[in-house]
Amino acid sequence: xxxxxxxxxxxxxxxxxxxxxxxxxxxxxxxxxxxxxxxxxxxxxxxxxxxxxxxxxxxxxxxxxxxxxxxxxxxxxxxxxxxxxxxxxxxxxxxxxxxxxxxxxxxxxxxxxxxxxxxx
Amino acid sequence: xxxxxxxxxxxxxxxxxxxxxxxxxxxxxxxxxxxxxxxxxxxxxxxxxxxxxxxxxxxxxxxxxxxxxxxxxxxxxxxxxxxxxxxxxxxxxxxxxxxxxxxxxxxx
Numbered sequence: 001x002x003x004x005x006x007x008x009x010x011x012x013x014x015x016x017x018x019x020x021x022x023x024x025x026x027x028x029x030x031x032x033x034x035x036x037x038x039x040x041x042x043x044x045x046x047x048x049x050x051x052x053x054x055x056x057x058x059x060x061x062x063x064x065x066x067x068x069x070x071x072x073x074x075x076x077x078x079x080x081x082x083x084x085x086x087x088x089x090x091x092x093x094x095x096x097x098x099x100x101x102x103x104x105x106x107x108x109x110x111x112x113x114x115x116x117x118x119x120x
Numbered sequence: 121x122x123x124x125x126x127x128x129x130x131x132x133x134x135x136x137x138x139x140x141x142x143x144x145x146x147x148x149x150x151x152x153x154x155x156x157x158x159x160x161x162x163x164x165x166x167x168x169x170x171x172x173x174x175x176x177x178x179x180x181x182x183x184x185x186x187x188x189x190x191x192x193x194x195x196x197x198x199x200x201x202x203x204x205x206x207x208x209x210x211x212x213x214x215x216x217x218x219x220x221x222x223x224x225x226x227x228x
Contacts, residue, residue: 035217045156045164045207047217059215062121095163100175104214106154108175110163 002026002109004096009114012086020114022079022096027109030054030074033099035107036081038092038116048094049081053102064090086118122146124208124220132228139195141223143208148188152212155184155193158222159204167206168193195225203227 008020035050049060049070058070069082079096093115097107123146133139143153151171156164166175168184171191181196195202208220
């Protein structure tokens, strides 16, 4: 069974940083692309960033480009999101999601998410 | 950036009725479109990918169609567990990947 467990969320002041982690199990991690998708309270889904299986292809939403950095450690079956210069509109539940392939396509497994609240 | 517009925003149906949900893209996404279901407090679930392929374990009452800019998710006979929010998503010319705003299917 695929399991994705996120951690690292919390309450942070605007302008500060936070690092999210996602540990995967139940599948061959280094065969698949991985993503971060967020959902602000009461709102829809927003793709944040994705990374291909070998980290050769990485992309970001315009809203986080230059502030967030995605990375993965295939040996540790882990996905990360370094979030800098956080803003109040970054407040959301952040889900780690597995792609259906090694490149960027669609998301067939999701974690339950870690909540990030940006507030002074 | 390709914008996905979903309609209607809310669909009120009785169990057993047919549901037809629409997703329109601001430019062609060819067939690179997926549909997800999300229930309150739960993570989304992939239903359909590449416009018409059912994901693993998805019941046959869910079907997808369309290409280019117009896509449809159909639930042939709505079951009580199908009341949820549905999102479409494309992957054409990423980044970015984008989602539509969602359609809520509610009990009439």
